[in-house]
Amino acid sequence: MSQVLCSSRLPERWNGWIGEEGGLKLSPRSVGEKIVALFPKTPLVDKLEVAGPGFINISLSKDYIIRILTETLRSGVRPPPLDKRLRVVVDFSSPNIAKEMHVGHLRSTIIGESVCRLLEFLGHDVVRVNHVGDWGTQFGMLIAHLQDTFPNYLKESPPIEDLQAFYKESKKRFDDEPEFKKRAYECVVKLQSFEPESTKAWNMICDVSRKEFQKVYERLDITITEKGESFYQSRMVTIVQELESKGLLIYDEGRKVMFGREQDIPFTIVKSDGGFTYDTSDMATIKYRIEEEKADWLIYITDAGQATHFVVLQHCAKKAGIFDPKKVRFDHVGFGVVLGEDKKKFKTRSGETVRLVELLDE
Template identity: 60%
Template structure:
């Protein structure tokens, strides 16, 4: 298998050839007509560009694998002590180090290794009281009480301050992401709470954080809903039904879409009109989005969450360019009429365009990835989405690397969490069925808190306002979702 250095050398050689061919092609263009320059030079240039992108992807993939291996080796060898008589911290590094030395031919007992570590520790008289070898090779560390006292006093006087960071990063956090035309349900709570917490921590460290709410505000479901509203709500283009009615209309439209071929054709026609900016259909879509947005903001205000809406519709104009770019680089191909991008090691390719030309979530996520790096100048992208989407994001991220959208030094993380299940032990589906509304959950939590206060006779306290109780109620919600 080729080493990282071999691949890097190959990449350098390919880039040199690419430069030579590009220069020759420009010289030819000066003396010849455009149509005569699309021969050997143009073909060779295209082949070199594809090879170049593949090599860059392999280097990025190898670097990531090396970093992952280094992370695995960086074991947590020092932990808090379980008992005061064993000090404040316990280091267990001597045991695995003794095994490593044995494999290389040098035999030392764990206690001997621990003593050698002790002999080479730097002096820290202001922090460490003493260190000693104990048991089969543990190193017990005792911290000076005066040092701890000074730290606590400093926090009490100056407050909690963030540690210094090497450089301020532009961090983009994608979280919450409810679907338009529906009320937020309990399944949205985890992403919202975890994402908000990550944003607050990174802002506390001094990073520049962009909080993005990638709402579902585009696609076939709006064609279904609008087609159904044309039959059931004649004023659909001038006023939107309230969010509760919208959700009811959506369930009805989904049922018609699945069982009525004529209605399905009308729904698809509405999608085409929406994409073509038909005034009446586009206005209806905008009204639906506005009603949904107001409901989302009510929930976010109660939870103390701030974010910037950046839905699928924002990236829709960029999607044709993504497909064209990937096809031009030789990374996307036509299969059975659809445009797909195969990722090495992945069984399922990225579906960039269906046979009818419609774009998909894969296209939207690739467009978002590129925009967040190239336009938003993100140094670190964080996607807070349930673990069930892990493979999808892994495929999108690797596709972005192959396409050259992920610049060197850009970090991308998927923060996954357990899928929220319904009473039937199946994942809650936003776009079908009845779910527990998030608003109802928060209201019930507030009511139960009031009942507990009444049981303890504390509901008569004059200074405890309902507004205070709402803030207090948030604390267990955040704690429950972060533990």
């Protein structure tokens, strides 16, 4: 099959078509006729013709397609020769612990699985990563609520059947009860210092979520390995120290921020209260994936609304000397969100996010 190289530069023999101001000297139809005349011959194309004011109609060769399909049916689909086997880290699905997977997770999960299968078919070494949200201040209220609701949790596993309802109950108490809110913050501090009782409660909550996630993955035939935000906690401390030592952090109203480029939105590396953010986590994560997992190619699969975040991530990681685009490929595969009739994120009539399990049941 012939390969036609695409270029934004016109060949020298086409220069006579362009005027000094960049406009065409010829009519669109005349340009179309010249393109057809210069188009390289290939067995895939049966006929090229100009139609109307300058459209080019391409008719594919039925005989060629039949021959290729017949050969494929006889020999099977074979990948092209692989110049170099790459280690590819694909970050997809990534739901939040203590919350059920919703309809919005379906696209990331299916697209991610498809990308992984294609890359594996081509012969690459693919690492499938589920970067779950398993850390953060919300776990303080969940742990405090668990301790109140199941005071015997250290001796026997609490029978949490509906984690979504459990989350809502703890959130309501957090919003309505000042004393509970205070205890929730204390639980966060204990968890971050890996106090045994808080850590056990956190593990129990995570286990309930994992079991529910796994049911969905099994139904969808998804293979993925969990490596959530908690995995990078110690590495976040290290990345902050590294960025500070390189003089890359700027103080801004109590925060420590980093600019990848002057025109970029800054990454908040350390909050005014001393806590870390998703930005900190992603900087620690990209460093780990490049330096420890030896990734040649990084692929992040999320909704398109996060596109700017990943552009800034590349700029900051490059500025920090972590990411070299000449050595490591970086791709963000963005997709649109699922919208309802009101053109907003798809929800049930009661305003709740549509649970993925219910969608699959339908």
